[in-house]
Amino acid sequence: MKTDVDKMLEKHEQLTHSEGMKVVSHTQREEGDWVLQTLMIEGCSAPFKYKRTKRFRSLEGQKVNLTYYPSTQTVAGFDVEVMNVVRVKRF
Template sequence: MKSPVDKLLTKHENLIHSDGKKVLSHTQRDDGEWVLHTLMIEDCDAPFKFRRTKRYRTLKGQQVNLTYYPDSEKVAGFEIEVMRVVRIKLH
């Protein structure tokens, strides 16, 4: 029987799954009715972003499993690489 992650990865070929990644920083900002979460992960220069309806306790220093896809965002006229998180679990 396939796990939920395996089903996602099979259905969406651009998704990437990473296990046991250490969170270096975690910020939470209000964005209308949502809360925008931004994570910086050890050994990766791109921010990992996702939105939730509630705030989380801080994930800084935690090990997480992430399912995400690469994307880009324009900030101050510059294209920057970001990772859009579709699934996050504590390791």
């Protein structure tokens, strides 16, 4: 039987699923009606970003499973690699 993650990965080729990733930093900031969540993962230099409608408990120090796809974002005239998170699940 296929899980929801398996179905998403089959449907969208660019998605990546990683398990047991340790969160070293978790910031939350208001952006209009949304709260932008940014995770920094141990051993990875790219930020993992996603939006939610409200603030959540900090994930700093937690292990998480992430489903995401790579993207680029222009910051101060420079292209920066970011990971857009589709699904985050705590252990």
